[in-house]
Amino acid sequence: MAIIVQKYGGTSVGSIERIRHVAARVSECYRQGHDVAVVVSAMSGQTDRLLNLARELTPSPDPRELDVMVSTGEQVSVALLAMALKELGTPARSLLAYQVPIRTDDAFTKARILAIDDKSIRAVFQAREVAVVAGFQGITEGNDITTLGRGGSDTSAVALAAVLKADRCEIYTDVDGVYTCDPNICARARRLAKISYDEMLEMASLGAKVLQTRSVEFAKKYDVPVLVKSTFTDEGGTVVAREDEDMEREIVSGITYEKNEAKITLLAVPDRPGVAAEIFTPLALKNINVDMIIQNVSVDGKSADLSFTVTKNDYAQAMELIKAAAAKLNAKDIIGDTSIAKLSIVGVGMRSHAGVAARMFKALSAVGINIMMISTSEIKVSVVIEEKYLELAVRALHTAFDLDAPARQAE
Amino acid sequence: MAIIVQKYGGTSVGSIERIRHVAARVSECYRQGHDVAVVVSAMSGQTDRLLNLARELTPSPDPRELDVMVSTGEQVSVALLAMALKELGTPARSLLAYQVPIRTDDAFTKARILAIDDKSIRAVFQAREVAVVAGFQGITEGNDITTLGRGGSDTSAVALAAVLKADRCEIYTDVDGVYTCDPNICARARRLAKISYDEMLEMASLGAKVLQTRSVEFAKKYDVPVLVKSTFTDEGGTVVAREDEDMEREIVSGITYEKNEAKITLLAVPDRPGVAAEIFTPLALKNINVDMIIQNVSVDGKSADLSFTVTKNDYAQAMELIKAAAAKLNAKDIIGDTSIAKLSIVGVGMRSHAGVAARMFKALSAVGINIMMISTSEIKVSVVIEEKYLELAVRALHTAFDLDAPARQAE
Numbered sequence A, B: 001m002a003i004i005v006q007k008y009g010g011t012s013v014g015s016i017e018r019i020r021h022v023a024a025r026v027s028e029c030y031r032q033g034h035d036v037a038v039v040v041s042a043m044s045g046q047t048d049r050l051l052n053l054a055r056e057l058t059p060s061p062d063p064r065e066l067d068v069m070v071s072t073g074e075q076v077s078v079a080l081l082a083m084a085l086k087e088l089g090t091p092a093r094s095l096l097a098y099q100v101p102i103r104t105d106d107a108f109t110k111a112r113i114l115a116i117d118d119k120s121i122r123a124v125f126q127a128r129e130v131a132v133v134a135g136f137q138g139i140t141e142g143n144d145i146t147t148l149g150r151g152g153s154d155t156s157a158v159a160l161a162a163v164l165k166a167d168r169c170e171i172y173t174d175v176d177g178v179y180t181c182d183p184n185i186c187a188r189a190r191r192l193a194k195i196s197y198d199e200m201l202e203m204a205s206l207g208a209k210v211l212q213t214r215s216v217e218f219a220k221k222y223d224v225p226v227l228v229k230s231t232f233t234d235e236g237g238t239v240v241a242r243e244d245e246d247m248e249r250e251i252v253s254g255i256t257y258e259k260n261e262a263k264i265t266l267l268a269v270p271d272r273p274g275v276a277a278e279i280f281t282p283l284a285l286k287n288i289n290v291d292m293i294i295q296n297v298s299v300d301g302k303s304a305d306l307s308f309t310v311t312k313n314d315y316a317q318a319m320e321l322i323k324a325a326a327a328k329l330n331a332k333d334i335i336g337d338t339s340i341a342k343l344s345i346v347g348v349g350m351r352s353h354a355g356v357a358a359r360m361f362k363a364l365s366a367v368g369i370n371i372m373m374i375s376t377s378e379i380k381v382s383v384v385i386e387e388k389y390l391e392l393a394v395r396a397l398h399t400a401f402d403l404d405a406p407a408r409q410a411e
Helices: A016-031 A046-057 A063-070 A072-087 A119-126 A152-163 A197-205 A213-221 A275-285 A312-329 A348-352 A356-366 A387-400 B016-031 B046-057 B063-070 B072-087 B119-126 B152-163 B197-205 B213-222 B275-285 B312-329 B348-352 B356-366 B387-400
Strands: A003-008 A035-040 A092-095 A102-104 A113-116 A130-134 A137-139 A145-147 A168-173 A194-196 A226-230 A238-241 A254-258 A261-270 A290-295 A303-311 A333-337 A340-346 A373-377 A380-386 B003-008 B035-040 B092-095 B102-104 B113-116 B130-134 B137-139 B145-147 B168-173 B194-196 B226-230 B238-241 B254-258 B261-270 B290-295 B303-311 B333-337 B340-346 B373-377 B380-386
Touching: A003 A016, A003 A152, A016 A035, A016 A072, A016 B046, A035 A072, A035 A119, A035 A152, A046 A063, A046 A072, A046 B016, A046 B072, A063 A072, A063 A145, A063 B072, A063 B092, A072 A092, A072 A130, A072 B046, A072 B063, A072 B072, A092 A119, A092 B063, A113 A152, A119 A130, A130 A152, A152 A168, A152 A213, A194 A197, A197 A213, A197 A238, A197 A254, A197 A340, A213 A226, A254 A387, A261 A275, A261 A312, A261 A340, A275 A290, A275 A303, A275 A312, A290 A373, A303 A312, A312 A333, A340 A387, A356 A380, A356 A387, A380 A387, B003 B016, B003 B152, B016 B035, B016 B072, B035 B072, B035 B119, B035 B152, B046 B063, B046 B072, B063 B072, B063 B145, B072 B092, B072 B130, B092 B119, B113 B152, B119 B130, B130 B152, B152 B168, B152 B213, B194 B197, B197 B213, B197 B238, B197 B254, B197 B340, B213 B226, B254 B387, B261 B275, B261 B312, B261 B340, B275 B290, B275 B303, B275 B312, B290 B373, B303 B312, B312 B333, B340 B387, B356 B380, B356 B387, B380 B387
Parallel strands: A003 A035, A003 A168, A035 A130, A092 A130, A102 A137, A168 A226, A194 A238, B003 B035, B003 B168, B035 B130, B092 B130, B102 B137, B168 B226, B194 B238
Antiparallel strands: A102 A113, A137 A145, A226 A238, A254 A340, A261 A303, A261 A333, A290 A303, A340 A380, A373 A380, B102 B113, B137 B145, B226 B238, B254 B340, B261 B303, B261 B333, B290 B303, B340 B380, B373 B380
């Protein structure tokens, strides 16, 4: 008998009808004799409803109190799912973060999991009950409620699977797996049967909104195989696992994009040690994540231009902070641009193939697209382009890297 | 500087606008230098919204899970009020039951407070912050969430005032005090400036829905003076306190009624020891509260008739259980009646006045109303009558006991 962690997203528990459907799926797994822990998100729409209440009160709600409020979404879902399971004769028990407990740091609204005590969940298994665990939430050392940021329930599930040494972690969502690119903008996208943690990590952080990045980091760190599957069909699914021989050996596994970023460029900042720290420390202090950072060689050996991207949400605050830093550093000018998009190709195959980046640039240039920023890692190449060319670029690359599904599959 | 506990009901925090209003009131008190603990209920409508979700799933939701779900209503309110206070520059911190902690027994959906630890709240006072405490909820020894039953936030507030040895406990609600009877059915009802715990206890348990019964028991036990006041005006208010010379010395302080009861009569049950236990133990096991119980003398010395009342909600289940008990006892018949109303006169003055009950019966007979059951205690007389005569009876008694406000006040 196995230990199985299942996670259901907000759409999957979006109505009483759907909660019943989830309960039936969970019960089936339980009846096969497995120990089952289920992680659920808030019913779709609830988190936004709560955030809107807070925003009606104030544009900048207190983060600690925001987490107290927003975490109620998951609290309602776990209770409803536990009720639904009992209705089906499946013994079940809801557990909130403080009951597990799931310890996090105290970065309210985007906390990180520090430790999960498995005792309470093992006790639930011991009693042959299903453990229904609230996703997205944690508690600090001081017993304050925190939340893990959007998509945090994925991380809850994988972290739980890790501490329970689960045999499987199944993430049920409204898509049936991980695709070579977003089917909405690329009709010939293909579902991948298997993908490595590293590729998924690049895909997730780059905008393939199937799994939260941190959940994949956890999965990789603790070697938890994750199955991404649709709640609504039994077909399909993608396994995210350690890289192995079985894995499809294409050079590029997928293409991802991110439209929710903005670019900030500092012109002519002094080229001396400590400058980057002076620029980025204020952003870090405000918990603003910086994505791409590019600094080119200084022509005169004294000053350099520096560009970076942040999410559009953080853009206004980042500009504010950067203005202060730029003044101190005597930067020549600051240029902001919010109409950009980031586009990336990802694949472990790049490790053993030369010329992948060149092939990408060539494909973009063939359709007349100018590249504004370039950044590369071992298994991905990212470029920033004008947002309006995004769809065109994705399709061009999908074809250039032989990812297109056979025409007959492209319904 | 005093320690003050304030409690705001669901209507008082029913919208963001009203939460702002409450925050202003609390801030005012805080700025006077007091240590303030505020207990809030769920925004009006929220508890029902949640209960309906559960009922959509199943007619008999699991009580433990129901409490996990329903307690989120207060969790949202405390967070919003703490945010609103901070917006006004008043330092504040929300506390849920598990954070205080407020310990209860494990009678889910109608738990009783066993102990409140005052350390966490005193720490909040020490930091010169307002403690915003979630009403209605508690946790068991095993850290499960419980709720205290409808109106439980009053009990939370008074219990908190007791452990904090608060100078005042102020209950803000949508009425401006305790009246001699329900102004909706008796236009000449008068607001009482002061009322004793015992009278209030009889008033509350008999249906004057201003304060939850248990909150008054707590107040009496720990001698906490409670001020009941309207959130929306500065006028009026009723003090519930220990009986003293100041108290108005009328024979009857008020008239209350209860329409949400049903009567069950068992005909010809054996008149031997243990019979009552056999009848009522099954009800107690299902947590069904029995209100009035009346057994008349058996004519033949062998069997007696027994009547009792339960809430209409419990009626169907009670009938079910009683049928089983009646069969075992060979009772002749069972008669149920849901169209009854209970009417009571309450007053500490009864202790020193004879003939109060007789005066009540005479007043009812004068308007042609038949009395079905009678029950008396030291400071109250209750009768059960046909529901359709209720308004008529209340007005007749209000006049008979000189409670009518002068005509000019009866706007």
